[in-house]
Amino acid sequence: MKKLVTLLLAAGLVFSASTSAQAIDFKASGEWLMGFGLGDSNLVNRTRVNGEAKKKTNTDDKFTAAQRVRLQLEAVASENLSGTVLFELLETTWGKAENSGALGADDTGIGVLNAFIDWAVPDTDLKVRMGIQPVELPNVAGGSSILNTDALAAVTLSYQFNDNVGATLFWGRPYNDNYTGNGVGSHKTNYLDNVDLIALSVPLTFDGVSVTPWVMYGLIGKNALRATNDDGYVGPSDLFAVNDPTGLDNRHLSRAYGNAFWGGIATALTLWDPLNIELDLNYGYVQGMGSYDLSRSDGVTKRADLGRQGFLAKALVEYKMDWGTPGIFAWYGTGDDDNPKNGSERLPSVEAKGNFTSMMGDDNYGWGSNGSWYDMTLNYAGTWGVGLQIKDMSFLENLSHTFRVAYWAGTNSPSMAKYASSPISWNNQLDDSTSDSLYLTTMDSLLEFNLINKYQMYENFEVNFELGYMVNFFDNDTWKKANHGSCDTYEKRDAWKAQLIFAYSF
Numbered sequence: 001m002k003k004l005v006t007l008l009l010a011a012g013l014v015f016s017a018s019t020s021a022q023a024i025d026f027k028a029s030g031e032w033l034m035g036f037g038l039g040d041s042n043l044v045n046r047t048r049v050n051g052e053a054k055k056k057t058n059t060d061d062k063f064t065a066a067q068r069v070r071l072q073l074e075a076v077a078s079e080n081l082s083g084t085v086l087f088e089l090l091e092t093t094w095g096k097a098e099n100s101g102a103l104g105a106d107d108t109g110i111g112v113l114n115a116f117i118d119w120a121v122p123d124t125d126l127k128v129r130m131g132i133q134p135v136e137l138p139n140v141a142g143g144s145s146i147l148n149t150d151a152l153a154a155v156t157l158s159y160q161f162n163d164n165v166g167a168t169l170f171w172g173r174p175y176n177d178n179y180t181g182n183g184v185g186s187h188k189t190n191y192l193d194n195v196d197l198i199a200l201s202v203p204l205t206f207d208g209v210s211v212t213p214w215v216m217y218g219l220i221g222k223n224a225l226r227a228t229n230d231d232g233y234v235g236p237s238d239l240f241a242v243n244d245p246t247g248l249d250n251r252h253l254s255r256a257y258g259n260a261f262w263g264g265i266a267t268a269l270t271l272w273d274p275l276n277i278e279l280d281l282n283y284g285y286v287q288g289m290g291s292y293d294l295s296r297s298d299g300v301t302k303r304a305d306l307g308r309q310g311f312l313a314k315a316l317v318e319y320k321m322d323w324g325t326p327g328i329f330a331w332y333g334t335g336d337d338d339n340p341k342n343g344s345e346r347l348p349s350v351e352a353k354g355n356f357t358s359m360m361g362d363d364n365y366g367w368g369s370n371g372s373w374y375d376m377t378l379n380y381a382g383t384w385g386v387g388l389q390i391k392d393m394s395f396l397e398n399l400s401h402t403f404r405v406a407y408w409a410g411t412n413s414p415s416m417a418k419y420a421s422s423p424i425s426w427n428n429q430l431d432d433s434t435s436d437s438l439y440l441t442t443m444d445s446l447l448e449f450n451l452i453n454k455y456q457m458y459e460n461f462e463v464n465f466e467l468g469y470m471v472n473f474f475d476n477d478t479w480k481k482a483n484h485g486s487c488d489t490y491e492k493r494d495a496w497k498a499q500l501i502f503a504y505s506f
Contacts, residue, residue, distance in 0.1 A: 023077060030071040031505040035365065037064050039497030043438075043446075043472050065094040070113070080122075086114035113151050129156040135172060138201045138212040140266045141278035141316040142329060143355035143363075145347060145380045147197075147216070147262075164205055172197045174350070179223040192221040192256050197350070208271025218260030218350075220286070260286040260348065274320035276327075284348045285309040307343035310334040312380055314356075324393035324401075328386070329356050335382040335411030335442070340419055346381040346412070354380050356387060357406045358450040358468045364402075365464055365501045382412045383440055387448075398456040406448045410440025414478045417441055443475035462503045470495040 040062060069089035076082040090109045092100055100109030116131025133156065136148040154172035161167070179193035201214035264282040288307030311334045318327025331354075334345050354360045360380075385408030393401040417439075440446075448470045455463040474492045 025076040027074040027076060028072065029074075029506060030069070031503060033068045033365065033501060033503050035066055035499060035501040037066075037497060037499040038062060039468075039495070039499070040493070041495050041497065043470070043474070043493055043495050044491070067092050067094070072114070080120040081118070083117045084114060085112065087111070088113045125160055127158045129154075129158075135170060137199065137216065137262075138203070138214045138264065138266045139280055140268050141280045141314040142331060142380075143353050143361070145312055145314075145333070145349055145352040145354050146264075146282060146284060147199075147350040148353040149351045166203045166205075168199075168201045168203070170197075170199050172199075175224045191223060193223040194221050195219070195224045208269065208273070210266075210268040210270075212266045214264055214266075216262040218262075218286070220258045220260060222256055222258070255287075258287045260284075262348075276316070276318050276320070278314075278316040280312075280314040282312040282314075282347060283309075286348045288343055308346065308348045309343070310345050310347035310381060312347045314380070318389075318391070323395070325391040327389050327391065329389065329406075330384075330386040331356065331380050332384040333380045333382055333411060336413055336416045338413040338415040340416065349379060349381060352379040352381070356385070357404055357408075357448050358452075358466065359446075359448055359470055359495070360406075360408075364452050364466060365499065365503070379438075382410060383408050383438065384411055385409065400454045402450075402452040404448070404450045406450075407445065408440075408448070409445035410438075410442055412439060412441045414441040414443050414475070417478050417481070441475070441478055443478045445473040447471040447473065460504060460506050462501075462505075464499075464501040464503060466497070466499050466501075468495075468497045 067089075068091050070086060071088075072084065072086040074082055074084045088111050090100075090111055092109060095102055112132070114132055114134065116129055116133040118127065118129050120127050132151050132153050134150050135152040135154055135156070137144045137146050139145075139148075152172045152174055154170050156168065156170040158168045159166065174195050174197065176194035177190045179191060180189055196219045197216060198218075199214060199216035201212055203210070203212040262282070262284040264280065267279045269277040286308045312331065313333075314329075314331040316327060316329045318325050333347055336345050355363045358364065385406055387404055387406030387408075389402065389404040391402045393403070438446075448468070450468045451466065453465045455465075457463055472492045472494050476492065
């Protein structure tokens with residue numbers, strides 16, 4: 001609470017400064033989210049550990065109450081110069097001490113999500129943004145499965161050549177100077193631990209047609225992905241080959257730096273309005289930086305390549321009507337073959353945020369029984385799916401509904417199950433998020449139903465009620481044969497949720 005008071009006092013000083021610096025126009029915006037969730041998002045539960053008797057390991061609460069607050073301040077000198085800072089009172093589970101939700105609410109819980117300046121080069125149409133900023137690669141039809149982040153330290157250049165052609169170039173540095181060396185041999189603090197991303201997109205806009213080709217290059221230091229905490233290696237994320245090889249010691253990496261490349265083209269057709277057609281094609285490649293010993297649960301060890309490359313295609317067709325917008329969507333992402341020694345055939349990603357379905361992350365408020373603010377999985381890699389939806393149905397004023405049903409399955413070889421940690425894998429992206437990510441084989445599938453109801457009570461106040469259910473068709477025989485480490489068997493479960501969110505934004 002002390003930190004929140006300090007933040008509000010600082011904001012007051014900023015606003016009071018406007019009296020002495022009248023050339024600066026201060027603008028404020030923000031949101032307050034209060035939510036209550038009931039459900040069970042665990043699709044898998046361990047039933048035996050180390051050969052012992054049946055033991056329940058799913059200890060998540062079925063009910064949670066949580067909140068989040070964001071406050072954005074913008075100092076505008078002119079249309080050519082401004083500065084923005086976005087403060088966040090982090091996701092706070094009511095009653096939880098470590099995120100300021102316990103009695104007294106006096107703990108760490110305030111952060112800076114964005115802090116950047118916007119300026120234009122004099123006498124040109126070149127616009128520049130510098131600082132910690134939101135960055136999203138061009139995408140349509142279900143969001144980006146490669147990079148969409150709220151906060152990346154970057155420099156972005158944007159230029160509009162004419163009404164039809166523009167260009168955006170950015171350089172971002174998600175990681176640098178975090179590696180401590182861990183006292184291992186000659187490993188040096190902050191040595192070879194940077195990740196750099198450079199991307200160029202060229203949006204082409206014509207009457208009823210929008211096409212945006214883009215490319216992104218990445219440079220990954222050998223120590224970058226063991227640098228996110230002082231305890232050392234935390235897993236190579238969704239950039240490299242195996243789903244979640246948390247036992248990998250990347251001292252085995254032979255190259256100082258590895259190269260990565262992504263490319264795509266996002267196309268939207270509205271010339272037959274009210275018909276809307278979207279198609280998104282993506283490719284990604286990460287160079288193998290060496291090899292490592294890949295151990296299976298049966299004790300067999302193989303030498304495997306870290307390289308990874310894959311494709312993804314997504315499509316959406318929808319038709320807007322007076323009462324709602326029915327549509328069909330589909331995607332296909334390449335999966336791992338049955339050879340673990342040749343790297344991975346899944347699309348690598350930095351921070352993926354697909355949004356076709358609720359469990360995939362649909363831009364509605366994500367609220368799990370563990371108080372998370374994101375949905376179960378945000379990545380299409382190694383899966384395919386098809387779904388039907390009716391968006392924004394409205395029969396009463398200020399009340400709308402969206403209904404979806406989606407079937408999705410895996411494209412990974414069943415023989416690779418023995419190398420994955422489970423059908424549910426953790427820390428599967430470069431951002432080291434704690435969200436789940438699915439590793440589905442061709443024998444596994446899911447069927448999801450979702451209903452979102454939105455009531456606009458006031459202009460700035462929305463009540464959002466969502467129901468979701470996911471039928472689990474994981475193949476028991478596939479994962480039983482995998483016999484992962486100390487866990488003898490898995491109990492598959494259906495997932496469900498009911499959440500009520502109150503959102504005030506201004």
